[in-house]
Amino acid sequence: MKQRQVLLGVTGGIAAYKIPLLVREFVKRGTVVRAIMTESAKEFVTPLTLSTLTGAEVVVGTFPSAGSGHAHGTWHIDLARWGDMLIIAPATANVVARLAHGIADDAVSTLALAYRKEILVCPAMDHDMWEHRATQANLSALRECGYEVLPPEVGELASGLTGPGRLPEITRIADAAERILAGSRLDMKGMKLLVTAGPTIEAIDPVRYIGNRSSGKMGFAVASAAARRGAHVTLVAGPVNLRTPRGVARVDVESAAEMDRAVKRLHRRTDGIVMAAAVADFTPVTVSRRKIKKSTVKGGTMELRLRETPDILKSLSTLKPRKPLVGFALETHDETRNAGKKLREKGVDLLVLNNPLRKGSEFGGDTNSVTIFTRGGKPRKLGILPKFGVANALLDRLVRFMAKGGSGGRTSPGTGRKKPAAGRRPGKKSSARRSRR
Ligand SMILES: Cc1cc2nc3c(=O)[nH]c(=O)nc-3n(C[C@H](O)[C@H](O)[C@H](O)COP(=O)(O)O)c2cc1C
DSSP states (O other), rough: OOOEEEEEEOOGGGGGGGGGHHHHHHHHTTTTEEEOOEEEGGGGGHHHHHHHHSOOOOOOOOSSOTTTSOOOHHHHHHOOOOOOOEEEEEEEEEHHHHTTTTTOOHHHHHHHHHOOOOEEEEOOOOOOHHHHHHHHHHHHHHHHHOOOEOOOEEEEOOSOOEEEEEOOOOOHHHHHHHHHHOOOOOOOTTTTEEEESSSEEEESSSEEOOOOHHHHHHHHHHHHHHTTOOOOEEEOOSSOOOOOOOTTEEEEOHHHHHHHHHHHHHTTTEEEEEEOOOOSEESSOOOOOOOOGGSSGGGOOOOOOOEEEHHHHHHHSSSOOOEEEEEEEESSSSSHHHHHHHHHHHHHHEEEETTSSTOOOOOSSSSEEEEEEESOOOOOOOOOOEEHHHHHHHHHHHHHHTTTTOTTTOOEEETTOOOOOOOOTOOOOSSOEEEOO
């Protein structure tokens, strides 16, 4: 942690009395610390204690008073650019809920919303508060958004009761921060990555559609992991029930044709593409403008004529300029043979094979067990991993491929420096319908 800079967000839980010791631990490890507090946190630890130990002004509340050193307007934006990571410890049930819903009505949650680097949340509370469905749902939402959560320990609580909810030992928090910083690579800094995720749905009439069981979790994990490695990620998502990862720009689409158009529009402005979406292969030949009434169907059966949808993956491999391209293959039988064929026929550089019928790779699950195929290389089978781990393993290979001058690799991974490309103005914003959430 030498020469690292850490922002420490303190909220109003009883464990805040331990935070001066956390500051001491960081300082001992050579880390520069600056603290921010909620108004409630002042009830448990004084700003004077924290400013004395950090050697810096402490921001308390969203509107710091004159003379506090942070009384100039946009302190939250200035501090958001400072430091290597933000640690929120202790994190109350209240602040966890606010972060999960993007509410920014105190100094800590305001800063967190503006912060683009790693955020470690250390919840600590009474065990009933910890086990409450609302708290657990809020924590899942935080993880989905790309926050790291250090779970509390089981032990004696301030109330005298015993259970989960204790703030982990100070050295464990400092170690967790160290691990995150050591593992936080910025090897995709400046790279523009286009990721697709989720299913597409193909309308039959205004009410019905043909869809598939893709949850979008794998593609969202790729987008989240790439953003945390410094990439500018645009995520083209089919209809899914997932939150946009922190720092990712999202374009929502429904059908295969819409996804095709969105991807082609964004193609020029990207340095690499990961096609994790489960795009429909077929779509109805005609879409009824009115709901098809059961009474109009003769003899109890109905025929639906389907035509092929655009083969987005294949067409991307032929577009100029050629961009490094990762495809996903979902196979339920003859997996290796089918994946090898897809790798050759679709012209992709890396192919990720998964089988939803296998344990650990089920639709909607949080894990995946994949095999990564490369052209000319031996397939690499990964065990069952969280989808975020699969995403990072895949990005490792993509970064290596691009560093070797992969098919269209114009970004030098790790440096973020880009080689000039014809027709492209660096930093120019996409005209696509986007939302950065
Ligand atoms: C004595 C006392 C101890 C508290 N300890 C905790 C705690 O450990 N964890 C928690 O989530 N809330 C705790 N609370 C409740 C919070 O202080 C309360 O929800 C507050 O609004 C949190 O504000 P903040 O999230 O803006 O800091 C405690 C309240 C009191 C009165």
